[in-house]
Amino acid sequence: MSILTIENLRLSRGTREVLRGVTLRAERGELVALMGLSGGGKTTVLRSVAALEPFDAGTIDVDNVVLRPGPIAPRATLRELRKHVGMVFQLHYLFDHLTAIQNVMLAPLHVAKAARAETEARAMKLLESLGVAHRRDAYPRELSGGEAQRVAIARAMAMDPPLLLMDEPTASLDPARRNELGETLVELTRDGRTLIVTTHDDDFAKDFATRVIILADGEVVEEGNAREVLTNPRHAATKRLLQKSVL
Amino acid sequence: MIVALLLMLLTSPPPELRWGGDAEGGAPFVEADPNDVSKLRGFDVEVAQAIAKGLGREPRFVQVAFTAIDQSVARGDFDIGMSGVELTPARCAELACSDPYFEFHEVLTVREADRNRFTTLASLRGHRVGTLAGTIAYERLVEAQQQDGISVVSYDDDVHPYEDLSEGRLDAVLLDNIIAARSMRRVSGLYTQPVPVVAGHYTVVLAKSNAALRDRINEILRARMKDGTLERIYRDWQIWDSYQPALFARVSGAGSTEAPATSKPAAPDRGAIILRYIPALLRASVITIVLSCAAMALAILLGVAIASGRVYGNPLVRALLATYVEVVRGTPVLLQLFVLYYGLSSVIRLPAFIAALLGLGLNYAAYESEIYRGALEAVPRGQLEAARTLGLTERQVLTLVRGPQAFRLALAPMTNDFVALLKDSSLVSVITVVELTKQTSIFATNIGSWAIPGAMCAALYLILSLPLSRLAGRLELRWKAPSA
Numbered sequence: 001m002s003i004l005t006i007e008n009l010r011l012s013r014g015t016r017e018v019l020r021g022v023t024l025r026a027e028r029g030e031l032v033a034l035m036g037l038s039g040g041g042k043t044t045v046l047r048s049v050a051a052l053e054p055f056d057a058g059t060i061d062v063d064n065v066v067l068r069p070g071p072i073a074p075r076a077t078l079r080e081l082r083k084h085v086g087m088v089f090q091l092h093y094l095f096d097h098l099t100a101i102q103n104v105m106l107a108p109l110h111v112a113k114a115a116r117a118e119t120e121a122r123a124m125k126l127l128e129s130l131g132v133a134h135r136r137d138a139y140p141r142e143l144s145g146g147e148a149q150r151v152a153i154a155r156a157m158a159m160d161p162p163l164l165l166m167d168e169p170t171a172s173l174d175p176a177r178r179n180e181l182g183e184t185l186v187e188l189t190r191d192g193r194t195l196i197v198t199t200h201d202d203d204f205a206k207d208f209a210t211r212v213i214i215l216a217d218g219e220v221v222e223e224g225n226a227r228e229v230l231t232n233p234r235h236a237a238t239k240r241l242l243q244k245s246v247l
Numbered sequence: 248m249i250v251a252l253l254l255m256l257l258t259s260p261p262p263e264l265r266w267g268g269d270a271e272g273g274a275p276f277v278e279a280d281p282n283d284v285s286k287l288r289g290f291d292v293e294v295a296q297a298i299a300k301g302l303g304r305e306p307r308f309v310q311v312a313f314t315a316i317d318q319s320v321a322r323g324d325f326d327i328g329m330s331g332v333e334l335t336p337a338r339c340a341e342l343a344c345s346d347p348y349f350e351f352h353e354v355l356t357v358r359e360a361d362r363n364r365f366t367t368l369a370s371l372r373g374h375r376v377g378t379l380a381g382t383i384a385y386e387r388l389v390e391a392q393q394q395d396g397i398s399v400v401s402y403d404d405d406v407h408p409y410e411d412l413s414e415g416r417l418d419a420v421l422l423d424n425i426i427a428a429r430s431m432r433r434v435s436g437l438y439t440q441p442v443p444v445v446a447g448h449y450t451v452v453l454a455k456s457n458a459a460l461r462d463r464i465n466e467i468l469r470a471r472m473k474d475g476t477l478e479r480i481y482r483d484w485q486i487w488d489s490y491q492p493a494l495f496a497r498v499s500g501a502g503s504t505e506a507p508a509t510s511k512p513a514a515p516d517r518g519a520i521i522l523r524y525i526p527a528l529l530r531a532s533v534i535t536i537v538l539s540c541a542a543m544a545l546a547i548l549l550g551v552a553i554a555s556g557r558v559y560g561n562p563l564v565r566a567l568l569a570t571y572v573e574v575v576r577g578t579p580v581l582l583q584l585f586v587l588y589y590g591l592s593s594v595i596r597l598p599a600f601i602a603a604l605l606g607l608g609l610n611y612a613a614y615e616s617e618i619y620r621g622a623l624e625a626v627p628r629g630q631l632e633a634a635r636t637l638g639l640t641e642r643q644v645l646t647l648v649r650g651p652q653a654f655r656l657a658l659a660p661m662t663n664d665f666v667a668l669l670k671d672s673s674l675v676s677v678i679t680v681v682e683l684t685k686q687t688s689i690f691a692t693n694i695g696s697w698a699i700p701g702a703m704c705a706a707l708y709l710i711l712s713l714p715l716s717r718l719a720g721r722l723e724l725r726w727k728a729p730s731a
Contacts, residue, residue, distance in 0.1 A: 050636050082638030093633035097651045107637035110647060159638060 002061075003028050003084075003163050003194045004049065009058035011044060018044050019055070020218035026194050028162070031185060033205035033226055034198045036215035037241060042198040043090075045215070046165045049196075050087045051078055062163060082111075086156035090168040092148045094140035100151045101127065101136040104158050112159065126154040130184065146177050153184070163194045170201040182208035202230045202242060214238045264304040266295045267320060268330030269313040271404065275425060275484040276331045277308075290484040291329050294348060297476055298327070298451070301467035302460075314381055314403070314692060317342060320452050326460065327451050331423065333383050334450040337520075337694050343461040347448030348468050348477065349486075350494040351423045353384045355440045356431070358412060362438040365419050372396040374418035377408035380676075380685065381692030383447045384421045400599070400679050401689065407589065409434045411679075414592055416599075423447070425486050448494070469499040521699060524690045528700075531686035532707045538603055538682060539669045539711075545608030546668070547661070550615025555645065557616065558623050568616070575613035581674055583610055588678040603675035611668055618660045622653035655723075662719035666712045683707055 004026040011019040019041045026032050034042050047053040049060055051073050060067040065080045067073055073081070094103050104123040108114045114122075127133040130150040140148060149169060156164060166185075170178050178201065185195055186208055199205055205212050205226045212226040216237030222229055233239045268277045268291055280286040287308055299306035309325040320328040321342060332338075334347050357365045365371050368391040376391070378384040380401035388399040400417060402408045408420040409430040420427070427439045451468075453461045471477045472495040481487040556568045575583070584606040588597060597605065626649050634648040673684035681689070687704035691697045 052632050052635065079638065082636065085636070087633075087636040089629060089633060091629060093627075093629040095630060095633070095648055095652075097648075097655065106634075106647065107639065110643055111638040155633075155637070 002026060003063055004196070005059075005061040006045070006049070007059050007061075009045070009048060009055055009060065011041075011048065011053065011055040018218055019048075021058070022215070022218065022220055024213055024220055024223070026163070026196055028192045028194055029189050030210050031189050031195045031197065031208060033209035033212045034196055034215065035200070035202070035205060035212055035241060036237070038200075040215045041218045042215055043167055046087065046167055046196065046198060049163075050085055050165060051081055083159065084161055084163055086159065086161035086164045088149070088152050088156050088164070088166040088169065090171060092140070092152040094143075094148055094152055094155070096140055099137045099139055100132065100143065100147075100154075103140070103151055104154045107155070107159050123154070123158060126157055127151070129187075130154050131180075145172055149173075149181070150184075153188075157188070162192070163196070164188065166195065166197045168198055168200070170197075170199045170204050178204055179207070206230050214241065262304050263307045264295075264299040264302055264327065265307050265309050265325035266299075267309040267311040267316055267325035267328045268292075268295075269316070270308075270310055271313070273406070273429070275429065275486055290349075290480050290486060291331065293480045293483075294471075294477065295327070295329060297471050297480070298464055298467050301470070302463065313379075314688065317452060317692065318697065321454050323454060326457070327453050327464070329449070329451045331425070331449055332452050334448040335383060338452065339450075341455065341696060343453040343455050343458045345451035345453070345461055346465045346468055346498045347450055347494060348472075348498075349449040349481070350490045351425055351447055351449065352443030352490070353387060353421050353445045353447060354424045354427050354443055356409065356412065356420045356422070356427045356437050357418065357440070358415075359436050359438045361418065362440075366440055366442075368397060368421075368444065369395045371419055374398065375400050375416070376419045376421055377402055377411060377417040377679070378421045379403075379405050379408070380681075380689050382422075383445060384423070385689065387445050388421055401676075401681050401685065402679055403677055406430070406433075407679075409437065410589070410592075413437060414596060416592075416596065428486075446490075472499045520694050524686075524700070525703075527686055528683065528690065528703060528707060531681060531683045532711065534680065535669065535672050535683040535708075536711050538600070538607070538675065538680070539665070539672045541604050542607035542611060542672070543665050543668055545604065546611035546615045546664075549608065549612035550619055551650075553612060553616035554619035554623060557620050559641070559645070572613045572616060575610055576617075580606065580610045580671060581677060584675060584678050599675075599679045602678055603672075603680045606678075607668060607672060607675065611664060614664055615661065618657045618664070619653060622656040623649060625656055626652045658719055658723055662716060665715060669712055669715075670708065 002025045006022055006024050009019050009022040010017070022041070022045060034045065036042050044053060048055050048067075049062065051067060054071050055069055057069050062081060063084045065077060065084060067077070067081065095106065098106065101120070101123050104126060105119050108119040108122065109116065124133060124136065127136055130153060132147050132150045132154070135143060135147055135151070140151075143151060169181060173181060182204060185197065189195055197209070209226040212223065212229050213220055214222040214229070214235065214237060216235070221237050222233070222235040229238065230242065233242055270277045270279055270287060275289055276291045277287055277289040280288045295306050311319045311324065311328070313330060316328040316330060316332055317338060319325065334344055338344060355365070355368070365374070368376070372395050375398045376388055377400040378388055380403060385399070385401060388397065391397050392399050405422055405426045408417060408422065411417045412420050413434045413436055421444060424439075424443070431437050431439060451464055468477075477495070478487060478491070481491060553568050553572065556564050560568065584603065587606045588599065588602040591597070630648055630652060631644055634644040639647060672682055675682060676685035683704060687700045690700040694700070
């Protein structure tokens with residue numbers, strides 16, 4: 001049983017069709033790289049799955065929680081969905097007024113209503129595993145880009161969602177940092193968690209993703225084993241994508 | 248040519264005598280003529296006309312607030328001030344005072360039911376007694392506050408004390424017998440004790456440099472006492488009584504510009520008076536700061552509620568709240584205070600301090616809500632989406648993420664508003680709360696100068712507001728952690 005099934009997802013902004021019938025699946029324990037040229041709809045797919053963006057047609061099924069077209073998902077559906085889906089934003093969006101560890105503890109304390117001591121211990125463990133425990137009391141503006149990203153991952157992981165969405169985590173990372181991140185993400189999939197990562201970095205995808213999905217003009221044009229697809233691209237859009245990353 | 252010039256000279260009007268008074272004081276002093284509101288009538292009007300006639304000048308009335316008569320005549324806004332102005336040592340140390348032209352008595356008015364219970368100030372221990380601020384009656388009540396343990400309530404006008412007495416907000420009013428008699432006709436169920444508490448006299452005030460004119464006015468007043476003009480005026484206005492012949496005899500008989508010894512003792516030492524007022528000013532500062540803090544707390548709570556309603560509410564709630572904000576911001580806070588305290592008194596009789604607190608709090612809530620609304624809208628959408636993806640409910644997003652972040656954005660304008668509120672709190676003196684500015688004005692009236700009281704008052708306001716600005720600055724610094 002797939003953790004995520006998207007069927008024929010359509011979404012327009014004004015007269016522009018951003019997604020024109022996207023269909024895709026993700027299995028448990030997979031690290032899926034979602035690739036495509038800018039404006040191809042990668043981020044919109046993630047936002048739709050996280051119920052941040054209403055869509056016009058199709059269905060999204062996350063572990064049997066089903067999102068349907070229409071303005072706002074019912075509250076009960078949303079509550080259920082949030083337990084299954086975590087999201088790490090490209091700009092992190094850490095809460096400016098809270099320290100690193102407070103960012104991580106917010107949801108367990110107020111959504112799961114967990115005890116403070118236990119929550120704090122768990123948050124510390126997460127920060128440790130991501131290598132940012134020493135920054136626990138720093139405010140977001142005091143963190144470097146890489147540190148902020150790790151805190152944001154810890155925050156999304158705090159509720160232990162089986163599906164984690166990450167928007168452009170490799171943007172603005174140098175190659176060494178990028179490899180560290182890749183290893184961390186692979187580590188996160190060990191206990192059956194699924195990661196869907198949008199990226200422009202085909203080397204990153206080849207090294208760490210189990211599968212790649214190529215989006216072009218709001219449609220899935222090619223998918224398969226990351227190394228195979230990215231080494232022998234068949235679709236024109238994939239070829240263009242790879243040319244671009246060489247340049 | 249010469250003929251034309253002569254004609255012009257002959258027909259040019261006589262010089263004016265500008266006289267200042269307060270038509271809001273009403274009958275029988277100065278009031279608008281009910282038959283022609285552009286005209287004035289009252290015994291002070293007629294005395295002023297008599298003086299002008301004696302000087303060969305044309306009287307012209309200048310409207311001025313009663314409490315500002317002294318300052319206005321001193322700075323030359325008009326030549327003479329008269330509107331039931333009391334002859335006091337402090338006043339006559341700063342201004343040129345004429346001989347007294349009328350003797351009045353401060354009398355105690357109580358509710359009919361209390362006529363045998365509250366007969367003297369001493370019998371009013373622990374009760375509230377009202378009067379007009381800056382008068383002999385006020386001074387007498389401040390004395391009685393210390394001696395007899397009464398509680399003084401000061402007013403800016405002489406109408407509301409009697410209404411408040413009738414409604415039970417006061418237990419007695421001490422004011423001039425003329426005012427008492429007039430008010431008894433207006434408000435029923437009151438009784439004025441026949442025994443006067445203290446005597447006083449009305450005088451014509453002039454700038455100190457105008458002593459020559461004062462002396463001529465004294466001559467005119469003495470002449471009008473002798474020829475029966477003043478008696479006729481007083482009888483017309485039904486204020487002639489047995490005290491006046493004795494006063495006339497003293498004034499016109501003495502033939503000097505000195506007033507009777509009883510009403511014009513040597514002015515006490517200014518330094519001593521200033522010292523005496525320091526505790527009162529400090530007490531008034533406490534009222535100001537407590538009132539401002541409480542009103543601000545109310546404004547913040549309500550402002551947050553209004554802002555949240557306007558951001559999250561349904562269209563009906565949003566429209567209602569927007570109307571509230573527009574109405575409150577679009578009307579003067581002074582009017583709102585009057586409505587709360589006097590307007591609603593038939594429905595709910597709010598104590599003055601509570602009315603002041605509500606008035607300022609409700610008014611500032613409208614302004615605060617706009618600040619918070621702007622701040623809420625300014626929190627980046629990404630912060631809210633991040634909170635939503637974590638599973639926080641919309642209410643939790645507001646209380647845990649959006650609200651705290653908006654609060655930091657709102658802090659600087661809020662501090663600004665609090666300092667403004669601190670100063671706007673002076674408006675509540677119109678509903679009898681004596682705070683810092685009111686106390687200063689009473690102080691200034693009694694020593695006849697604004698220089699020292701004004702400086703002390705300004706210093707106290709700064710002492711109250713500066714620490715606050717610094718505290719806000721510190722909070723902002725703490726929240727704005729240094730960037731890496």
